[in-house]
Amino acid sequence: MFLPYEKMWDMPLGGTSTEKQIPHWFGNLVWIVVGAIFKLCFRYRVDGREHLRGFKDKRGVLVISNHTSFLDVAFMYLAARPSQWVRLIGRESLFDNARGLVGQILSRVGAFPIKRDSADRTAIKRATRMLKNNECVGILPEGTRRGKGSKEPEIHAGAVFIAKMAKAPILPMTVRNAEYVKQKGKFFRFPKITIEYGQPLLVSDFDFIPKEDRMDACAWYAMRECFALSQRVPREQVDMKALFPTGKDYTDLFAQVQIPQHTTEELVAEAEAKKKPAVKAGEANAATAEPAPAAESATPAAAEPAPAATPEGSES
Numbered sequence: 375m376f377l378p379y380e381k382m383w384d385m386p387l388g389g390t391s392t393e394k395q396i397p398h399w400f401g402n403l404v405w406i407v408v409g410a411i412f413k414l415c416f417r418y419r420v421d422g423r424e425h426l427r428g429f430k431d432k433r434g435v436l437v438i439s440n441h442t443s444f445l446d447v448a449f450m451y452l453a454a455r456p457s458q459w460v461r462l463i464g465r466e467s468l469f470d471n472a473r474g475l476v477g478q479i480l481s482r483v484g485a486f487p488i489k490r491d492s493a494d495r496t497a498i499k500r501a502t503r504m505l506k507n508n509e510c511v512g513i514l515p516e517g518t519r520r521g522k523g524s525k526e527p528e529i530h531a532g533a534v535f536i537a538k539m540a541k542a543p544i545l546p547m548t549v550r551n552a553e554y555v556k557q558k559g560k561f562f563r564f565p566k567i568t569i570e571y572g573q574p575l576l577v578s579d580f581d582f583i584p585k586e587d588r589m590d591a592c593a594w595y596a597m598r599e600c601f602a603l604s605q606r607v608p609r610e611q612v613d614m615k616a617l618f619p620t621g622k623d624y625t626d627l628f629a630q631v632q633i634p635q636h637t638t639e640e641l642v643a644e645a646e647a648k649k650k651p652a653v654k655a656g657e658a659n660a661a662t663a664e665p666a667p668a669a670e671s672a673t674p675a676a677a678e679p680a681p682a683a684t685p686e687g688s689e690s
Contacts, residue, residue, distance in 0.1 A: 377396075377397075377481075377482075379469065379474070379477045379478050379480075379481035379482075382396050382481040382482065382486075383481060383486040383487070383500060384500065386504070386507055386509065387401075387459045387461060387484040387509065388431075388458060388459040388484075388508075388509050388510070389431065389434070389504070389507040389508040389509035390431055390507060390508045391507045396481075396482060396484060397482070400479075400482040400483070401459065401482060401483045401484065402456070404479075404482075404483055405451075405452065405455040405456060408448065408452065409452050409455065412448070412449070412452060412567075415564045416555075416564055416565065416566060416567040417566045417567070418449065418452070418566070418567040418568065418569060419567075419568055419569070420453045420568075420569045420570075420571075421568060421569070421570040421571070422547075422570050422571035422572065423453065423571060424638070425545060425571040425572065425573060425574065425637075425638050426453075426454060426458065426510070426545060426547075426571050426638075427457070427458070427638075428638035428639055428642055429508075429510070429543075429545075429638060429641075429642060430457060430458055431508055432508060432642045432645065432646065433508055433542070433543070433641060433642050433645045434504065434505030434506060434507065434508050434509055434510070434511070434540055434542040435505070435510050435511075435542055435543050435544075435545050435574065436501075436505060436510075436511050436512075436513065436533060436536060436537045436540070436542050436543070436544050436545065437450065437454075437460060437510055437511065437512045437513075437545045437547055437571075438512075438513055438514070438515055438533050438544060438545070438546055438547070438596055438597070438600060439512075439514055439546070439547045439548055439549060439600055440514075440516060440520070440548055440597065440600040440601055440604055441514040441516040441517070441518070441519045441520060442519060442520050442521070442549070442552055442553035442604075443519060443549065443552035443553050443555055443556070444519060444556075445549070445552045445555055446514060446519070446549045446552055447462055447464070447512070447514070449549045449552065449567060449569050450462065450512050450547070450549070450569075451483065451512070452569075453547070453569040453571075454510060458510055459483075459484050459509070459510065460484065460510045460511070460512040461484045461485065461486065461501070461504050461509055461510065461511045461512065462480075462483075462484065462485040462486075462511075462512045462513075463485070463486060463487075463488050463497065463501065463511065463512065463513045464480060464485050464486075464487055464488070465487065465488065465490050466487040466488065466489050466490070468480065468487070469481070469487050486500055486501075488532075490517065493532075498532070498535065498536055498539065501513075501536045501540070502536055502539040502540040505536070505537070505540035505542040506540050506542075511536070513532075513533045513536070515529050515530050515531075515532070515533045515593055515596070515597060516528070516529060516530070516597075517530055520553075521553075521558075526618075526619065526620045527617065527618055528618060528620065528621055529590070529593050529594055529597050529618060529621060530593070531589040531590050531592070531593040533593060533596070534577055534589045534592045534593045534596070535589055537577050538577045538589070543574040543575060543576055543636070543641050544574065544575045544576075544577070544592075544596050545571060545572070545574045545575075546571070546572040546573075546575070546596055546597075546599035546600045546603060547569065547570060547571045547572065547600065547603065548569070548570055548600050548601075548603040548604040549567060549568075549569050550567065550568040550569070550570065550603075550604055550606075551565040551566060551567050551568065552565075552567055570603045571603075572599050572600070572602075572603050573599075573635060573636060573637065573638075574636050574637075574638055574641055575592075575595070575596055575599070575633070575636070576634075576636060576641070577589075577592055579633050579634050580592040580595070580633070582631065583627070587622075587624075590622060591624045591627065594614065594618075594621070594622075594623075594624045595624065595628060595633065597614075598612050598614055601614070601617065610629070
């Protein structure tokens with residue numbers, strides 16, 4: 375029943391790994407209970423979910439969203455269930471709340487921590503490994519929800535770096551109307567919530583941009599896609615200067631260049647096509663391998679026993 379949550383951070387959840395996974399029962403229970411409550415209170419619906427479903431067990435995908443409410447991560451998790459899991463990245467301090475109880479809950483639904491305002495190599499390696507295992511990873515590039523405190527909103531390019539390392543597509547999404555659930559100085563409200571997925575992006579499509587600006591520009595473009603979904607307007611109508619007044623603006627750059635549009639089916643087919651030559655090459659090498667020489671018949675030496683296999687540790 376009990377698993378150290380540090381151990382669960384390195385266990386798969388979904389995807390195609392053959393390693394032992396985080397037990398599914400708790401995550402399924404959370405989905406049933408929380409999903410039912412949220413469905414009743416917010417009557418939420420999911421649009422464009424086929425853009426996420428098409429990646430299932432075929433290619434890892436990094437899901438990103440703008441951040442307007444403390445409920446964004448909950449809806450990001452619920453929208454993917456029941457057939458997929460999203461490995462949410464949360465700030466490290468969350469996992470120590472309630473003497474570690476929050477950490478146990480978050481870890482059992484697949485979340486793992488990241489150190490804020492630093493290059494957390496451990497978290498980056500975990501996320502990259504999950505994506506290479508064809509899992510879904512979820513991150514909010516703004517870090518802090520919009521309107522919280524006096525800190526100016528900014529876009530962190532860490533999500534793009536993770537996608538680049540894993541060679542995984544980025545899938546923009548938004549949680550619309552969640553910001554009205556709890557506004558400063560007002561009582562809780564229960565607006566109708568809509569979660570919407572957009573079209574996937576490839577980091578490699580931004581290779582024409584100078585290296586020093588490439589990841590920031592890609593993150594800026596991906597976040598503009600999220601806000602276009604949120605505001606239900608064409609991407610060109612999103613006022614990124616107003617949304618991120620202190621950040622570098624790339625509006626003029628992308629007004630001159632058309633970024634390719636992709637579909638989930640296209641990117642999955644591309645990934646599967648790349649796998650086939652590797653499989654064929656392995657089969658060809660096996661077929662052309664020279665046969666092992668026949669054993670000598672004269673007084674053969676006794677075969678040396680193979681060393682005993684040492685099983686990896688497991689948790690029941």
